[in-house]
Amino acid sequence: MALLTPEDLEDLLNKLRQSNETIKASTGKGITEICEDVYGTRPASQKVAIVPITAGNGVIGNFSSSLLAITEYFGLEGYITEHPDITGYHQAVSDGADILLMADDHMFIAHNLKSRKIAANHICTGVIYSEIASRFIHAGSKDVLVIGLGRVGYAGTEHLVKKGFNVYAYDPNTEFMEKAIEELGVNAYDSADPKKFSMVFEATPNANTISEGMIAERCLVSTPGIPCALPPELAENGDIDLVMEPLVIGAAAMLYSVF
Ligand code: NAD
Ligand code: 2YG
Ligand code: MG
Structure with a gap:
């Protein structure tokens, strides 16, 4: 699995502001309103504790401080x-987080800890990025292209299918393809039989x-994937809205x- 680097997380709130402008222009709503719509919740003065974890590849520079900035942003x-680790967990629970x-x-x-609700990043990332793609105001149909059916992509695909998208x-x-076809009823995208989409959710x-043959002239590409799914010559095209942000x-x- 590709892990975040401290460089990915530099200038994070600026990256968020840029993404949010694109989200607003291409869906009519910003990230906060879309989250409220999807989850039906709002912040209510909860106290958030961020516990750095040293297991595996260890602490990632800027990760905890970025989560703190996100918490404060909301x-x-x-x-x-x-x-x-465990000492931090003990502190957080003892502090009443x-x-x-x-x-x-x-x-x-x-x-x-109060409501017992628990969330996994790969599921929430799939849900929110696919939701953003599905809200493109210039879409002429309910067809959405999903590229990548791993942990994030599958969760997003399931969300889109539940919402009635094709x-x-x-x-x-x-x-992964067979599972998505059998369990979710998706169509296999065949590059030999190209079709152009105005809504694309990419998670690889x-x-x-993403190649030129897959996308309509006016389209929204919503992708949590790092690095960028759009080749530079396509990313420069002003008619392609790109939502891509690392955290x-x-x-x-x-x-x-x-919440
Ligand atoms: P994963 O390894 O579970 O799945 C990736 C999938 O992409 C695999 O099934 C793989 O076969 C497929 N794939 C690879 N090349 C492809 C191609 N050319 N066309 C179509 N499919 C292709 O990974 P994941 O956990 O689902 O994460 C996907 C990406 O999202 C990673 O880059 C991860 O770092 C990133 N991510 C970002 C955020 C965020 O907040 N921005 C959050 C979570 C994950
Ligand atoms: O506490 C720390 O600093 C580290 N143990 C955090 C490790 C996070 C590793 N995960 C990733 O890099 C991502 N693939 C998942 C994070 C989602 C945002 N892209
Ligand atoms: Mg993200």
Whole structure:
């Protein structure tokens, strides 16, 4: 699994502001309103504790401080525990924190200790990025293209299918494709039989997974994937709206899902 780097997290709130402008222009609503719509919740002065975790590849520079900035951006009080791991967990619970945020190399969770709600980043990221793609105001149909059916992509696909969208999906992993066709009823996207989409949800760890033949002239590409799915020559096209941000949008969805 590709892990975030401290460089990915530099200038994060500026990246969020840019993404939010694109989200507003292409869907009519900003990230806060979309989270409220999806989860039916609002912040209510919860206290958020961020527990750094040293397991596996260890603490990522800027990760905890970024989560603190996100917490404060959504109007909540937060802090990073003095110690990592179990000692930090003990401190957070003893302090009366409402919500814990913490991640190892495989899972990034938000846990509301009062309501017992728990959220996983890969699910919330899939839900919120696919939701953003599905709200494109210039879309002429309910067809959405999904690229990548891994942990994030599958969750987003399930969300789109539940919402009644007509999903076309592509993943080179034939097992994932078969599962999505059998369990979710998606259509297989076939590059030999090209079709152009105005709504694209991309969730792969690879660059340049989107080609010109897949996208309509006016389209919205919503992708949590790092690096960028759009080849540079397409990304420069002013008619393609691109929502791509390394942490905040997914983390915001996690918070709203446990409020
Ligand atoms: P994953 O490994 O579970 O799934 C990735 C999937 O992409 C795999 O099924 C793989 O076969 C598929 N894939 C690879 N190349 C492809 C291609 N050219 N076309 C179609 N499918 C292709 O990964 P994941 O956990 O689902 O994460 C996906 C990406 O999202 C990663 O880059 C991860 O770092 C990123 N991510 C970002 C955020 C965020 O907040 N921005 C949050 C979580 C994950
Ligand atoms: O506490 C820390 O600093 C570390 N243990 C955090 C580790 C996070 C690892 N996860 C990732 O890098 C991502 N694949 C998941 C985070 C979602 C945002 N892209
Ligand atoms: Mg994100």
